[in-house]
Amino acid sequence: MKDKRPIDRKRESAGMADIGTKEDGAIIEMTKIGERLIVIKEKSIYEFMMADEIDPERTNINLPNNIHKLIINQGSESELVSRVFLTAKTLFKTELFSKEIDVNKALTLSLEILPELAILDKEISSFIEKEKQLCDEYEANRNKSVSYSIPSFGDIETRCKTIFQKADHCEQILMEIITIFFIDLGLTKQSHFPNFYEKIKTKYTEEDPFSKFLNSTLSFMKRIRAFRNAFDHRLEIVNVFDFELQKNSDVLMPSFELKHKGAKMERQSITEFLAVIVPNMIHIFENTIAYMSNKTFTPSLMANGVREIPEEKRRYRFVKYSFWAPLGVGGYYNQ
CATH class of the missing domain: 1.20.120 (Four Helix Bundle (Hemerythrin (Met), subunit A))
Incomplete structure (x- = not known):
């Protein structure tokens, strides 16, 4: 069996990643949008990439195994981020729309x-x-x-x-x-x-x-x-x-x-x-x-329509809307 190249061993090795800084707060969620991995922190949003996404032919051994890029220095605690992107992420769920609607592009x-x-x-x-x-x-x-x-x-x-x-x-x-x-x-x-x-x-x-x-x-x-x-x-x-x-x-x-x-x-x-x-x-x-x-x-068992989420049931404080289904006491808010 042919020995792996040093770059292959490096790319395939286990590792850890620090995304952003301590000032960004905790990671609240990581979500895929198409082929992109988006990291939502309390006070920032980053895109996280592996080296193979940037250099799929593995030509540069000096490239770090993972890279993160700041998208905006506001995160889940921000009213702007919540009412715009997090609301869109809550509503734009691929399984709730026809295939003709490109939900990933909308996100x-x-x-x-x-x-x-x-x-x-x-x-x-x-x-x-x-x-x-x-x-x-x-x-x-x-x-x-x-x-x-x-x-x-x-x-x-x-x-x-x-x-x-x-x-x-x-x-x-x-x-x-x-x-x-x-x-x-x-x-x-x-x-x-x-x-x-x-x-x-x-x-x-x-x-x-x-x-x-x-x-x-x-x-x-x-x-x-x-x-x-x-x-x-x-x-x-x-x-x-x-x-x-x-x-x-x-x-x-x-x-x-x-x-x-x-x-x-x-x-x-x-x-x-x-x-x-x-x-x-x-x-x-x-x-x-x-x-x-x-x-x-x-419409489906998990989506009866869009409703305003009661404040005490909100996952994110500023996200007001989600799909609702008549499941359980008070219904289910799909957040």
């Missing part, structure tokens, strides 16, 4: 949207913190100088452009997930929520709870899209105002207005609008996938 996209939302949140926080810093500096210095200087971002439109591009990208990822489940609607990942609403309204009636929910999102989603287009293409439908000095010596905070015919918005504080973007996006994602799963699953 992959649900994982991919996490860093997008986290970066969006970071950009918005940076804008709000910068505004506060400029205001504090103005208040501290306005009576100390002979000249009169008002605060200014300088790059306010660039910051807004980055934020709305990221928000619009999150909608595109959600739309791609929607196309996986509603194959018959003729939607594409370039479709948008107004078109999706019209399709759902036609399919299930205007009075259907899903139709009513989607209708409630349209004003917000149209504005996100309109702002994104306006900043990307320098359209005159949006006006952005940095700090402004008034005749009475008051200084107005940064604001903007939108003049798009389908998504008008009167002039208002930029930070007030930005502050609701991430909470709204999370709410829309969470409820869309819950309604969508309830409409497209295959």
